[in-house]
Each structure stands twice: as structure tokens, then as C-alpha cells.
Amino acid sequence: MNAAAASVLTRLDALRSGFLTRPQRLFIGGEWVPAQSGETLTVLDPSTGRPLAEVAAGDAADIDLAVKAARNAFRSGPWPRLSHAERGRLIYKLADLLERDADELALLESLDGGNPVRSTRHVDIAMAIESLRYNAGWTTKLSGETALAAPQSRSFSYTLREPIGVVGAITPWNAPLLMAVNKIAPALATGCTVVLKPAELAPLSALRLGQLLDELGLPPGVVNIVTGYGAAAGQALVDHPDVNKISFTGSTRVGKLILAGAAVNMKRVTLELGGKSPVIIFPDADIEAATQATSQTIFFKTGQFCAAGTRLFAHRKVFDAVVRGFAERAHKLNVGPATAPESEMGPIISQKQLDRVLGYIGAGKHEGAEVVTGGKRIDREGYFVEPTLLAKVRPDMSVFQEEIFGPVLCAAPFSDASELDELARLANDTSYGLAANIWTRDLALAHGLARRIQAGTITVNGGGREQPMPFGGYKQSGLGREGGREGIEAYTEIKTVAIAL
């Protein structure tokens, strides 16, 4: 056994004899409490399909307590009244605690969510730490504005930026800790308080985050964590009249329910929803790099990644080379349990999601798509599916229109590289608009297409979005942005004050 595997085993033993043995409670008002109903839910390890942990199944009664705790902390607790620098200091300290426990958090995230430990440590946990530090920096930089000081004006106006209040954060299972942090960090930075409802399928890292918040000594009620089912706990948070904002990441279907529910008392909403992002490869591109990156984003999180490039448009001249390159990589890919250091792709999160992915592949075949590689469940314990490439797809097929959320790439060639309007029409022919990836050495072409594509993030030649840049979707991929100035300002209300001079 090599050193990496031995170190994972030691940490696994520690988790299995510690954190995972205890039924996990809810974190409300600074206390760890069982659900008032006494109900629990079992969390499964997607790499084996076996039980991993028990967590409390909170419902509307627990959400009500958590919202009351968050409201008290906002109304009369110290958190919104701390100096900006002091709030920033505590958020930086939380980042340090995450960094201290990064290996353990990564392993827990891998066990629970099924993503290979090599990526949870260097992507999920690393990005969560970065997000905390980025948002901590904003505590001392947010400000309002004053109107131009015209000498003849009889009025002096300025804007006040105020924390929005109690934030309900509802997060998915594909990047549980990072998604929780991406909502908690800007909320804390602006002086808001939070009730977090993690996904039922992967709630453990959020609970471990709760322990770190506890250790940090955050005032009681500033962050509350209620695990439970979406239809019970999640919906109760959306419906609660004393919540000011819902920040949600998940499916477009639930996003629409949240938007409708939030309308009742006009809660503010930020929605990060699904995607069906195009990858457009021009004949002059670095085909090796384009194929490598396109494969990686489909294998990353087993394709359970909202911004994954899932619709491949490669120019006819390079189409076969791209398809061949993807198939070779898929064959060589090390698919295995998330905690094995050598695994490059893990399982799908659950049996239900696996059935859904296989259902889409079946529907694609039925409608005439050709399976170039993959297409089947892998015969082993856990919820594994082969990395899959479907060719001969048409824009009207469900596999080309709907979010599959699995390692399934759908490929179609295009012929005329100079017809930017036509290419943009192909790329935009979906109800989603989260991301797009362009591969060409011709920068005029890249800029021209970037302007025409309706998507919140466009990468050219594999560029990575940096921390100050906002992330979010056009069309049914969401509402509002996370990250950057837009992301943090979404946790504030703005007030204009006008004084007669």
C-alpha cells in the first residue's frame, strides 16, 4: 500500500470510530438538538450503497425554531453589531479551521458525495477556504454611494447598504460543503444570519462545518443547520414568513417552486440551477487540450456538475479526432470508490439518480443516438456508470435538451466555422444558459461568439473562473449571481436617504 492510501485509511478509521458513529443532530441556536419529531434519516455511501450515518430528519417545527434563533441573533445578538473588521477576522479564522481539517473534510465529502478524494481536497475544500477568505475581505470594503455634490442642490442623498436579515440557504449534494460555504460566507460577511438546509443525500460535511462554527465561537443562532427532506424542511424554510432571502442551488424544477413560494412574502431569491452547456471546438483549436478539458469536465463529479460542458459541437474536420480522444480517455479512466486515492471518477450519488442517467441513455438510443463508448451500469457494488459518449444526436432529443447530471457527453458536428450566428443559435437552443466553452486560436472568433451566447460564464480555451467573477445563469439556469461584488451585494438591501440642506 502506498503512502497516500495508508493515510486515507488512517483517517477513514478515525471517522468510522468517531464522527460517523454518532447520530448527527441539528444545530439550532448554538445547541446540538434532535429533531422535535425524533425522526432520523439514513445517509448512504454511494460507493457501496451501504449506510454511512444517521442524521436528524428536521421538519417545519425545527425550521421554525431555527428561524427564531436566526431572527433573535439578527435582531439583538452581537453579530450584526460587530465591527466589520472583527466579522472579517472571524470569517478568516473559520477558513483557517477548514484548512486545518481539510484532509478530514475532504474524506467525509468523498464518502458522502462520492467524489474522488483527490478532487474533493484540491477542488471542493480548497475552493471553500478561498471563498471564505474572499468574502472575509469584503467585510471592510462594502459601502454605499452619495449623489454628485452639485453646488445648487438643496438636498444631500446617500445610500446605506444593510444586511438583508435572515437567510435561508438550501444546498445540493454535488458539492455540499462548497455550496454551503458559498452561501454562508457572504451572508456572514454582510452581517446576516443563516438557516442552512443541506441536501438529504449528502449532509455530513455541512454538519462538520457546524462543529467548526461551534468551535469558532460564533454567537448562538448566527448559523443554524437543519438536515431533513426537501419537501418538509426545505419547503418550510421557503414558506417561513420571517425569512428575508432564500439562496438555493439545485434543480430548475425546485428552483421554480422556490420562486413561487418566495413570492408570498416577496423574499429575495438567488437561484443557481441546472445547465446544458455547449462546448464548441473550432478546427484551428488545440484539439488535444480541448479533448482533454472536455473529458475532464464530464468526468469531474461524474458529470454531476451544473456547469459541465455536456453538448459538444466539434467542427467536421476535427470531429472524429475529438470523439476518438474522448473514447480513449474514457477507456483509460480509473473509475472506483471515492475514497481510493487512485480513483479518477466516483459513483453517481444514488440509485435514483443512476436510474435517471441510465434512463436518459436509453431514451437517447431509442431516439437514434449512437453509443460511441460507455452507456452501461458498471457491475460492482455502489452506483457506478460508464463514462459515455453519444453521437448522432439531434437538437430535439431529450439527451440534448435536458440536464442528465451524469458522465454523458452528447456530440454533434458542425460545418461552417464562419457562421457565428448559426453557431450561437445551436448553442442557445436550450432552456438553460449557465456556461459555454469555446476552443479556438482565433480570438476575434472567440469574442464574437462569446457575445452571442446566452450564458452566465463563457470560457475560452479552458480558462478558469477566478474568485472575483460572478457565477450564475441566463434563462432557466437561475436568477442572480453568486460570487464577486454582485454575489455579496445580493445579501444586502439598499436604502436611499435624502436630507434637505
Ligand code: NDP
Ligand atoms: P433538488 O433540486 O431536488 O435538491 C436541491 C436541494 O433542494 C436539496 O437540499 C433538496 O432537499 C431541496 N429541496 C427539494 N425539494 C424542495 C422543496 N420543495 N422546497 C425546498 N427545498 C427543496 O435536486 P435533486 O437532488 O432532486 O436532483 C435532481 C436533479 O437536479 C439532478 O439530476 C440535476 O439535474 C439537478 N441538480 C442540479 C444541481 C446544480 O448544481 N445546479 C445540484 C443538484 C441537482 P432534498 O435533498 O431533501 O431533496
